[in-house]
Amino acid sequence: MRAQIDQQLRKSLADFAAEHEVDDSIDLNPQLERTRDPRHGDFTTNIALRLAKPLGRPPRELAAELADLIPESSLIADVNVAGPGFINLSMSADAYRGELVDIIEAGESYGRSTWGANRRVIVEYVSANPTGPLHVGHGRLAAYGASVANLLRATGHDVHEEYYVNDAGRQMDILTVSVWLRYLQTLGENIEFPEAAYRGDYIHSIARQLHAQWEDRLARFDRTSLLRILADPPSSDDVLLDRIIATVRHGLGDTGFSVIFNAARYSVLDDIREDLAEFGVRPNNWYSERSLADGGALERALKRLNERDRLYVRDGAVWFKATEYGDDKDRVVVRENGATTYFASDIAYHYEKRTRGYELLLDIMGADHHGYVSRVRAALQAMGEPGESLEVRLVQFVALYRGEKKVQMSTRAGEFVTLRQLREEVGNDAARFFYVSRSYDQPLDFDLELAKAQSNDNPVYYVQYAHARVASLLKKMVSEGFSLTPASRSDLRCLTESAEKELLVSLSRYPEVIQLAAVNRAPTHVAQFLRTLAASFHSYYNAHRVLVSDDSLRNARVALACGVQQVLRNGLTLLGVSAPESM
RNA sequence: GCCCCGAUAGCUCAGCCGGAUAGAGCGUCCGCCUCCUAAGCGGAAGGUCAGAGGUUCGAAUCCUCUUCGGGGCGCCA
Numbered sequence: 001m002r003a004q005i006d007q008q009l010r011k012s013l014a015d016f017a018a019e020h021e022v023d024d025s026i027d028l029n030p031q032l033e034r035t036r037d038p039r040h041g042d043f044t045t046n047i048a049l050r051l052a053k054p055l056g057r058p059p060r061e062l063a064a065e066l067a068d069l070i071p072e073s074s075l076i077a078d079v080n081v082a083g084p085g086f087i088n089l090s091m092s093a094d095a096y097r098g099e100l101v102d103i104i105e106a107g108e109s110y111g112r113s114t115w116g117a118n119r120r121v122i123v124e125y126v127s128a129n130p131t132g133p134l135h136v137g138h139g140r141l142a143a144y145g146a147s148v149a150n151l152l153r154a155t156g157h158d159v160h161e162e163y164y165v166n167d168a169g170r171q172m173d174i175l176t177v178s179v180w181l182r183y184l185q186t187l188g189e190n191i192e193f194p195e196a197a198y199r200g201d202y203i204h205s206i207a208r209q210l211h212a213q214w215e216d217r218l219a220r221f222d223r224t225s226l227l228r229i230l231a232d233p234p235s236s237d238d239v240l241l242d243r244i245i246a247t248v249r250h251g252l253g254d255t256g257f258s259v260i261f262n263a264a265r266y267s268v269l270d271d272i273r274e275d276l277a278e279f280g281v282r283p284n285n286w287y288s289e290r291s292l293a294d295g296g297a298l299e300r301a302l303k304r305l306n307e308r309d310r311l312y313v314r315d316g317a318v319w320f321k322a323t324e325y326g327d328d329k330d331r332v333v334v335r336e337n338g339a340t341t342y343f344a345s346d347i348a349y350h351y352e353k354r355t356r357g358y359e360l361l362l363d364i365m366g367a368d369h370h371g372y373v374s375r376v377r378a379a380l381q382a383m384g385e386p387g388e389s390l391e392v393r394l395v396q397f398v399a400l401y402r403g404e405k406k407v408q409m410s411t412r413a414g415e416f417v418t419l420r421q422l423r424e425e426v427g428n429d430a431a432r433f434f435y436v437s438r439s440y441d442q443p444l445d446f447d448l449e450l451a452k453a454q455s456n457d458n459p460v461y462y463v464q465y466a467h468a469r470v471a472s473l474l475k476k477m478v479s480e481g482f483s484l485t486p487a488s489r490s491d492l493r494c495l496t497e498s499a500e501k502e503l504l505v506s507l508s509r510y511p512e513v514i515q516l517a518a519v520n521r522a523p524t525h526v527a528q529f530l531r532t533l534a535a536s537f538h539s540y541y542n543a544h545r546v547l548v549s550d551d552s553l554r555n556a557r558v559a560l561a562c563g564v565q566q567v568l569r570n571g572l573t574l575l576g577v578s579a580p581e582s583m
Numbered sequence: 584g585c586c587c588c589g590a591u592a593g594c595u596c597a598g599c600c601g602g603a604u605a606g607a608g609c610g611u612c613c614g615c616c617u618c619c620u621a622a623g624c625g626g627a628a629g630g631u632c633a634g635a636g637g638u639u640c641g642a643a644u645c646c647u648c649u650u651c652g653g654g655g656c657g658c659c660a
Contacts, residue, residue: 031600031602033599033600033602034599035603036602036603036604036605036606037603037604039603040603044602044603046601046602049602049640049641052640053640059640082603083602083603084602084603084640084641085640086602086603129660131660166660168660169659169660170659170660171659171660172660238659315658316658317658318658319658328585328586328656331658332657332658333658334658335658336658337658339658341658341659341660342659342660343658345660367587367588367653367654367655368654368655369655370586370587370588370654370655370656371586371587371655371656371657373587374586394587394588396588396589396653396654397653397654437596438595438596439596439597441588441589442588442589442596443588443589443653443654445595447595450595450609453622458622459608461622462608462622462623464622465620465622465623466623468620468622469619469620469623472619472620473619473620475619476619476620477619480619512599516599519599520599522599524597525597525599528597528598528607531607531608532607535607535608538623538624539623539624539625541619541623541624542615542621542623542624542625543624543625545618545619546619547619582620583620583622
């Protein structure tokens, strides 16, 4: 609906510009907004106010002239000038009836648009290290990222969703030795398990699997030096872990080490994959960090930087000249010991995404990554890619509450609430909805009691209930012997109650909400909208009977209810929340 | 020290690209099931939009400073 009005308005403005020979430098794009107060009509534009100064004319006079240029149509019932120079537009009842017909005809595609023009977007999200199960913080990234991807698809983008697997580097080595030490304990070896190693229960379970498959064959080497290190550990956790890694790697050899490594990697990744899938989050691709080195992408990226003279050597390390692109300091890409840094992988990965043909690289990550944004963008620019091709959305943290009480978590000790536990406790629907109910750039207090509450306190059930009510209405209709005759356009003329008008207005806003949510990467707008729509429907449902004996009125009201149900379902689907037929 | 995010009703939060009288839920108080699901609805009370300047016809919204909170800074990932 808005799109149609917008088009008419633009045409009128073009006519105006031609007639008055308006200079090209003047911005003629109209801001067309919904009014907050119904007395101001349905839509309003401030274009006259904005043009008043550059054209040197009083705003109200300008508004009056522009208002006259807006052509008569079946959509617009009234145009008038108000306040300091707003042009207010009132839509005809017929326009709203037409919108309801559109909703029912378009069905699940109502609200979709082609605005994105098939622009190729790669959305990278979650990308948690495969060193343990996902926790509640990752859940927010998953729910948010998946919904943003859905919104972009709904607005006509060509979307690819990807999970970047950090399966290279020291953290994976630590995971590997953590598993191996637990495996030793399974064999009956009495060792002191290091504080700084991974301590979660899942480590034990991987170790037990290894034991079942390999018996003691992964421990057949001289372990005296290892036992000596464990018995008398150095004061630094990092030094201790590095020594253990070196010793175990030496003892097992590369093949033996990689048996443990792979067992750990696959076990953890399978768990993450299954967890996300059950949560309705299914990335198109899982991109391995190791494959960047193995496939030569890492080397190619560094070579490209070097060719462009953006690298130099200092203190035995290779540095990237990030300061030339506004970063605070230059950054190391190859360490003194010859190992490439995580940042080097990041550079290669992002460059590789560009070479795969993605126009926009949309990264969704935890707020703790904010330091990386400027340097990754710097690297892209240094390789000749546009800085705007990288867009990063930093998602703030999640604090869990059980009612008033904060749930304490410690990742290191393996004492944290996993995403799986959360989903089992509150359900997927409530979790998905809660995660996107707050704006991504705000910290989220996730109240487990509220998310579980099967009451009107819980916005998820509130919205789902509205959907289920319509379903039950349709069943009731059949059981009472009414025929399911689709409402005709003239039947819809029976929708004269103010609550019905309010619902129709609310429904017609849906495509605008999707557009806005996609532009701002803000699924929260959808959640907000659904609550409002559900509220209007519950209110209407309480005040007016749908299954009345008058055929036309009944058919019209059923059509309205079906329109509400369709829009609720479409919105919930974008958020990954189910739309139940009964509750 | 530098950087990012924030401060709106008792509480939790909306408020789009600056727009007309700042909204919702919870909580409190008063009501509504012989009636399509009461997981619902109606009503009442509740505000110096942290503070001070600035830009503008117009500021909760944009800019600057101050105060108070949360987070981040690595040859870790």
